[in-house]
Amino acid sequence: MTMTPATGKKAGGTMPARGILFRNLRHHGGIVALIVLLVFNALFTPNFLHLQTLFVNISQVATIAIVAMGMTLVIATGGIDLSVGAVMALAGALAPLIFQSEFAMAYPVLGLTAAIALPLAVAAICGVFNGAMVSILRVQPIIATLILFISGRGIAQVLTNGNLQTFKNPAFSYLGTGKILGLPFQGWLALAIAVLLYWVVRRTTFGRYLLAVGGNEQAARLSGGPVRSVKIGAYMICAFLSGIAGLIVVAINSASDAARNGNLMELDAIAAAVVGGALLQGGRAPIFGAILGAIIIQLVKYTLLANGIQDEVALIAKALIIVLAVYVQQTRKE
Template sequence: MARSGAASQRAPVRGFDLFGFLSRYGTLIALALLIAFNLAFTRNFATLQTLNVNLTQVCTIVMVAIGMTYVIATGGIDLSVGSLMAISGALAPMIFMGQIVAFPNIYLAVAVAMVVSVLVAGLLGLFNGWLVARFRIQPIVATLVLFIAGRGIAQVLTNGNLQTFRVPEFQWIGLARPFGIPAQVVIMVAMVVAAAWALRKTAFGRRVLAVGGNEKAAELAGIPVTGIKLAVYAISGLCAGLAGLVVIAINSSSDANLVGLNMELDAIAAVAVGGTLLSGGKATIVGTFLGALTIQLVRYTLLANGVPDAAAQVVKAAIIALAVWLQQQNRAA
């Protein structure tokens, strides 16, 4: 009897949570399978040149997706990031080429161009946050304002003209290779480490997740919800502004029509595939990084094996749909 009583007090054995497992480790599994497939079937995959190509192409997506992760963690969305990249990319050459004001030397001009361009993008992100937090406008509607108007602002700044330049003092951000590593990769890794630490280890990061998890409860707990929302949209703007500088530095030109085009979709895709809940309350910067790598490697794999880019876009959409479905199944379980 005692034995039977002890057995009855044991905790029930839980079944294997497939959706939870896939939600947590699916991105890593997909990334590992893609690498294995390419090692087996894609020529010249295991080379430093291929690694550099994939890393440099994913850098700007990761930079923008870091800010997007913070926004989505609060339950928001930012559709304006591509347009903010275009504004930053249009403004910087105007400054360092002396179209606005003459500088005594190129180094000062470049420094001012970088700081001002990124700060302008950050201020425009703050404007998004102001619309969301102060006026309670739905984030998708609030950020749609600059999604539409932002690229128009960039085109007005440049009169719709392509800006070309050869300024090594500025272009190091996209072309330099310290110790053989692309500068933008170094910047990307530093951003991932800093953002992941801030989200996981600081009071600010915990408040971001609290706002996304339950905004009303966060308010009752004394968390400055308005300030948090303003901050995350400003961070998203700053990240987009920096990414815009990297893009124009690599291309040696700035085209307001093309810089950052569709970047908001790539950033949201990276966040979703990486495991951040699109409803807010749970976020992972490392997951976003892995999600961006997975999407980039899917595209590379298809193109390297003769699949048209249009088909690659369809596959990317399917991956996003699968990631969202897994999130829903995991929450329902």
């Protein structure tokens, strides 16, 4: 039986078993990888099935997932954001400084509100800056966001004098240590954000334009689409979510370390977004895929560390995951 040259299928219309297997792996590779990681850890990693291990992993996954969902929106426009870790550091540096102020001590409720609202506002402004650089000044996204990647963490360290900033505020700490129905609060928060963003992408005009800009920016512009506003909005949401992740990290530790908060998060977020199905050329925004990718990235890191493999190897593994995900994307086009 011969193969048709256009599809690679047999003349009878059926595909060889090996082709079917490869196609399924391309489309469901993330789920397969997750199952493999879960089974491996359940069998070979001590204490993996303990509740404490679950809580730790959910806490770590939540911050990656929140940033990865924002990164997914940016990638959907055909861009990239290297500044997410620096924005986390900047937002995280502001909260303790507000708690340490006389205003927050005199007015605890207003101080708590300011410690959440002001860092998130600054984070959103950072996103607007990135979006304006990309959409108005036409700077390449990797260069535009590199500016804040370098300066954002530097500003955070200047604000804190390079020192660890500690504070005590149980209400704020709930962001990182609270539980709902026995599960970490930040896990529920990540899920709520996912549902909201899924609705935005699927049901709103902004979401339709977001995918249109990434799919064909020139066509979107010629059809009268608000290309600049959509790009600025995507970068602003990404930075805002990075600010939330930065506050969660600070709340977990009741301290802010500008040198460490969000360090290498841009790698985790990009990896999670790509593994979750985001196309680097734009046009797709798989929000729940970003959560799947975040779980995989966290489990890879946990698996290596729990089995005595150095953290540096985890970085190499993440890089290889990105390469593999990009390869799978390329094969989908063929």
